[in-house]
Amino acid sequence: MSLHNRIAVFRAERGISRRQLAEAVEVNNQTIGYLERGDYKPSLELALKIARHFGVAVEMLFSLDRFEPIAMTLKRAGEDE
Amino acid sequence: MNPNHRSILSRLDDAVRWTGFPARVAQKMSETPSVDRKHRPLRWIPILPIALSCALFIFSLTWPPALDGVSPGAIISIVTAFWGSVVGMAPIIHTSGPLGKPSWKDDEREAALRKDSFLFCLWPLAVLNCLGQPILLILSHWQNWQIEHSASVVSLSLMLNASLLGCLPTLYASWKLGRLPKE
Numbered sequence: 129m130s131l132h133n134r135i136a137v138f139r140a141e142r143g144i145s146r147r148q149l150a151e152a153v154e155v156n157n158q159t160i161g162y163l164e165r166g167d168y169k170p171s172l173e174l175a176l177k178i179a180r181h182f183g184v185a186v187e188m189l190f191s192l193d194r195f196e197p198i199a200m201t202l203k204r205a206g207e208d209e
Numbered sequence: 210m211n212p213n214h215r216s217i218l219s220r221l222d223d224a225v226r227w228t229g230f231p232a233r234v235a236q237k238m239s240e241t242p243s244v245d246r247k248h249r250p251l252r253w254i255p256i257l258p259i260a261l262s263c264a265l266f267i268f269s270l271t272w273p274p275a276l277d278g279v280s281p282g283a284i285i286s287i288v289t290a291f292w293g294s295v296v297g298m299a300p301i302i303h304t305s306g307p308l309g310k311p312s313w314k315d316d317e318r319e320a321a322l323r324k325d326s327f328l329f330c331l332w333p334l335a336v337l338n339c340l341g342q343p344i345l346l347i348l349s350h351w352q353n354w355q356i357e358h359s360a361s362v363v364s365l366s367l368m369l370n371a372s373l374l375g376c377l378p379t380l381y382a383s384w385k386l387g388r389l390p391k392e
Binding site for chain 1: 315316317318319321387389390392
């Protein structure tokens, strides 16, 4: 089963480089790259560390289902308001 | 100083730097491992000792008649020399390969990759040994091997085992590591 993530989206939004995120969660620079690409499934500990770094719930970053496009999320949020 | 007229020592220094070992030693000696450390994928070099040890092993099995006149001491010396070179090459490849040294502080992905690589290496080695040993036993009886022939086959099968154990995990991990696009 594949694990989808939005690390790259959050990283781009916050303007954080791979290196900075790697330093914050104490892993290798390459590990962040492989995580973003979906080549590596993180441990629960690493997933929680990354979520804590971004200050969001782990479900916001990782999902077993494909994430919906950001535009759809924003549109739905606008409709709710 | 003209760069074309550098001393042999300076060229040797460059050659050592090219291997990546000085940087790795410096990194290892630093208190905190850098997040920028990269494992160098070695996708082709580990094939060399494996191919060489396979070729020598097959050569020892075929045992050309020309070798019948050679003394056992000479054969053992030649085999030991080859054995030493291949086994010596395997740890070098292993050290500079993606598996790195066990003492390095790996993160969870690197540790998982190392574990996967050794587990992957285990099954071909186990199959090779479990099937190969009885086959060699039958062959030695069937073909009536002499002592020097048996000695060369045994020592070259050891060499094959050592080179597979040293190089196969690096090869597996190198091919598993995809190239990451630059940020």
